[in-house]
Structure formats: structure tokens, C-alpha cells
Amino acid sequence: MELNNIKRDSSETIDDFLLRLGENLATYDLTWTQAAKLLNDECDDEYSESRWRKRYNSYVELKPIILAKYANNEVVQEVRDATVEQRKERIKLQTEKNEYNKQLREQSRAELLEEKIIEAVEKRPTIVIPQIHIKKNNAKRDFLMPIADMHTGVEFCLRGWEGEILNEYSPEIMEKRMWKLLEEFVVINDEQKINHVTLPNLGDSVDGILRMSQLMSLKLGVTDSAIYFAEFMSQWLNELSKYCYIDYYSIFGNHDQMRMLSGKRDEFPHENAQKWITKLIEANLKDNKNISVNNCNEFMYVDILGTKVLGVHGENERNLENSIKDYMLTYNKPIHMLLSGHLHHYHEKTIAMNGNRNVEYIQTDSIIGIDDYSLKLKKTSNAGAKVMIIEEDRGRTVTYNIKL
Incomplete structure (x- = not known):
């Protein structure tokens, strides 16, 4: 066979080509001198015939040993062990890289949030403070007006079986309902002339993102919703302060938690939008x-003319009657009234009496009203709020139900 007809295959390494030539010298009618020329042409080297022949002979000597190892799976196991170790090292590096990127993302989000808050504070409109000093009367009565579940930023239209609107909501509707609540309260205050209100915000002021389905209903981003709510609530409270003195309390809600789509419930329980919303207000x-x-975090515990009121959002309360008992035993504090939101559904019950006061819980109305989630739970009530009169030594005596 002519030398020009013997070529290295594209899939062959130089060593593969060497082995093929060495094993087939007779077939190709080659001498080692000729084989060395073919090998040098392929690798652009000028090795001697002797060097190529020794390299080939080394393979011939090692071949039985290699075959024996393969027969005993020693080489296979060594390869497998090496592969496992390589994979472990790759996983270690990838894990370290993922953790580093996670920390970068979290730091970037925190910095972005801080920048948004600073920008909102710097650009917030000037609020004209009323030059009126409200004096509480001495009638030994006080207003209690809890509000809950405003879910600012969400927009939806919930329809019934025949296409009728069961509830519609948006930031604009939220504002209309809150201004109506203020007007209704002012009328009641003019009638009762108490001039002081304890106003707990029981949480879920913004909607947040707890489930993927919420992405479709959010009109405003989470940060934008929180800033928007803080500015609106500041204006609303400022207007209300023209008619009475206000003790405003804010409580963390589950939707107020700073939770991303991949985050878990209570993963960062103290990182809650309600905290800096209240600071901005x-x-x-x-x-x-x-x-x-006042920023109360997860609980509000206040004394209103001797009536001990505990306010919670409610996502951790499975049974409000048992919750009153559990909280009193755990914290060794008396509770006459437990206020809770969360379910967008009004319900109340008296469970005992304590002198002239009842021991009761009130599952409050919501500003948002029913949505897909509350409808799924079959816990439905119209949007609304309650204005209650608390009297000294008697507790709650009068309740105004306000539909919004």
C-alpha cells in the first residue's frame, strides 16, 4: 500500500493512529521508518523511528495489565470514583456560586427598596397640618374604629353565576370607601361628641405577592403600593384629625410581609412593609x-377606659375563642376584646363576662370585601367597618355598622 493512501482518521488521536499502524505493519506493508514518517507528517514533529517504536512497545507491554483491570472492573471503579469526586467539587462550586448570587440579589433588593423609600420621602407632597387642637371630652366614653385588609395595589372584578358583580376593587375604589368611612364617622362623632378615636389598622394594607395568581391582579407594584398607601393614609388621617384626636396603631399582616415569589411564609417575620409604611406616615x-x-408589629394591646383590647391580624388564629384563653394564659394579661381581620368576613361572639364587661372577639369587616380567596373559603361579607363606643366600667355599649 502506498504511503499517500494511509491517513489518520478525523476521529483518531496521534496515539490511536500509532496503535493502528503498529498493529497493522504487515497489512499496510510498512516498515517502522515509513510509519514514523506518516506519524511525523500528522503531528508536525520530527521524532525518530526509534522513539515511535518504543512508544508503541510501551503500549503493548501495558495492554495485558489494562485489560486485566477492566476485567476486574478496577479501572471502571477508578473512573467512577474520579467522576463522583469531580461532580462533588462541581456541586460545591455551584452551591457556593448560588449562595453568593442569592446574597447579591437580596442585598440588591434591599438597596433598591431603601432607594425607593428615600425617593418617596423626598418627593412626598407637603401635607397641610390643621391648626386645630382637639380636646377629648370627659364623658368617660371613647371610640374604637378598627380597619383591616385594604390590600392596596390590587384590582379585580368578581362576578357571580349570571355575570352580576359581587365585588369590584381597585386603588381608586379603596380611596372612595375610605373617604366614605371618614364621612360616616364624622357624622357619628358630631352626634356623640366624644372627639377621640382609637384606630387600629389590623394589617394587609398592601396586597403583596403570596401566590403566582396575584401577579395578574396587581395594578401597582409591591413597593409602589406601599408608598401609595402611606401617602394616602397620611392624607386621610390628617383630614380626620380636624374632627377628633386619633391614636393610630398598625399591625403586621401576612400580605404585608416582604416575601418574594420563592420566599416562604414567616421566613423573615420582622421584615414587613407595614413597619416602614408606619414610619413614613x-x-x-x-x-x-x-x-x-404607633407601630405595634404583630400585636396591639391597649387599655381603653379599663377595657383591655388585643388586636391581631388573624392569619395565625384557628379559633378566636381559644385564642383569647391562650393569650391570657401565655402573657398573664386580661383580655376583654380580641380584634382580628384577615378573613374579609365579619363575625363576633361573646364567650364570657367579666364584671360589667363582656369577654368577646370580633372578626372585623374588611375594606376590600370579598375576593377569590375569601369566596373559595366561603367566608363572605360586604366591605365595611365598625365604629364602637367603649364606656368606662362597661366596655362596648354601642356599635355602628358601616357598609362601604
Whole structure:
């Protein structure tokens, strides 16, 4: 066979080509000198015939040993062990890289949120503080007006079986309902002349993103919703302060949690939008002498003319009657009234009496009303709120039900 007809295959390495030539010298009618020329042409080297022949002989000597190892699976196992170790190292590096990227993402989100808040504070409109000093009367009565579940930022239209609207909601509708609540309260205050209200916000001021389905109903982003709500609530409280003195309390809701789509419930329980919403409201109204702004985190415990009121959002309460008993035993504090939101559904029950006061729980109305989730739970009530009169030594005596 002519030398020009013997070529290295494209899939062959130089060593593969060497082995093929060495094993087939007689077939190709080659000498080692000729084989060396073919090998040098392929690798652009000028090795001697002797060097190529020794390289080939080394393979011939090692071949039985290699075959024996393969027969005993020793080589296979060595390869497998090496592969496993390589995979472990790759996984270690990938894990380290993922953790580093996660920390970068979290830091970037935190910095972005901080920048948004600073921008909102710097650009917030000037609120004209009323130059009126409200004095509470001495009638030994007080207003209690809890509000809950505003879910700012969400927009939806919930329809019934025949296409009728069961509930419709948007940031604009939220504002209309809150202004109506203020007007209704002012009328009641003019009638009762109490001039002071304890106003707990029981949480879920913004909608957040707890489920993928919420992405379709969010009109405003989570951060934008929180800033929008803080500005609106500042204006609303400022207007209300023209008619009465306000003790405003804010409580964490589950939708207020700073949770991303991949986050888990209570993963960062103290990182809650309600916290800095309240700080922004407090900054807006710092010069208003008719408003006291309080951030209560997960619980509000206040004394209203001797009536001990505990406020919670409600996502952790399976049975409100048992919750009153459990909280009293755990914290060794008396509770006459437990206020809870969360379910968008009104329900109340008296479970005992304590002197002239009842021991009761009130599952409050919501500003948003029913949505897909509350409808699924079959816990439905119209949007609304309650204005209650608390009297000294008697507890709750009068309740105004306001439909919104």
C-alpha cells in the first residue's frame, strides 16, 4: 500500500493512529521508518523511528495489565470514583456560586427598596397640618374604629353565576370607601361628641405577592403600593384629625410581609412593609398634634377606659375563642376584646363576662370585601367597618355598622 493512501482518521488521536499502524505493519506493508514518517507528517514533529517504536512497545507491554483491570472492573471503579469526586467539587462550586448570587440579589433588593423609600420621602407632597387642637371630652366614653385588609395595589372584578358583580376593587375604589368611612364617622362623632378615636389598622394594607395568581391582579407594584398607601393614609388621617384626636396603631399582616415569589411564609417575620409604611406616615404627620402614630408589629394591646383590647391580624388564629384563653394564659394579661381581620368576613361572639364587661372577639369587616380567596373559603361579607363606643366600667355599649 502506498504511503499517500494511509491517513489518520478525523476521529483518531496521534496515539490511536500509532496503535493502528503498529498493529497493522504487515497489512499496510510498512516498515517502522515509513510509519514514523506518516506519524511525523500528522503531528508536525520530527521524532525518530526509534522513539515511535518504543512508544508503541510501551503500549503493548501495558495492554495485558489494562485489560486485566477492566476485567476486574478496577479501572471502571477508578473512573467512577474520579467522576463522583469531580461532580462533588462541581456541586460545591455551584452551591457556593448560588449562595453568593442569592446574597447579591437580596442585598440588591434591599438597596433598591431603601432607594425607593428615600425617593418617596423626598418627593412626598407637603401635607397641610390643621391648626386645630382637639380636646377629648370627659364623658368617660371613647371610640374604637378598627380597619383591616385594604390590600392596596390590587384590582379585580368578581362576578357571580349570571355575570352580576359581587365585588369590584381597585386603588381608586379603596380611596372612595375610605373617604366614605371618614364621612360616616364624622357624622357619628358630631352626634356623640366624644372627639377621640382609637384606630387600629389590623394589617394587609398592601396586597403583596403570596401566590403566582396575584401577579395578574396587581395594578401597582409591591413597593409602589406601599408608598401609595402611606401617602394616602397620611392624607386621610390628617383630614380626620380636624374632627377628633386619633391614636393610630398598625399591625403586621401576612400580605404585608416582604416575601418574594420563592420566599416562604414567616421566613423573615420582622421584615414587613407595614413597619416602614408606619414610619413614613409618622414622618408625614410629625407636626400634627392631634395624631399619635404607633407601630405595634404583630400585636396591639391597649387599655381603653379599663377595657383591655388585643388586636391581631388573624392569619395565625384557628379559633378566636381559644385564642383569647391562650393569650391570657401565655402573657398573664386580661383580655376583654380580641380584634382580628384577615378573613374579609365579619363575625363576633361573646364567650364570657367579666364584671360589667363582656369577654368577646370580633372578626372585623374588611375594606376590600370579598375576593377569590375569601369566596373559595366561603367566608363572605360586604366591605365595611365598625365604629364602637367603649364606656368606662362597661366596655362596648354601642356599635355602628358601616357598609362601604
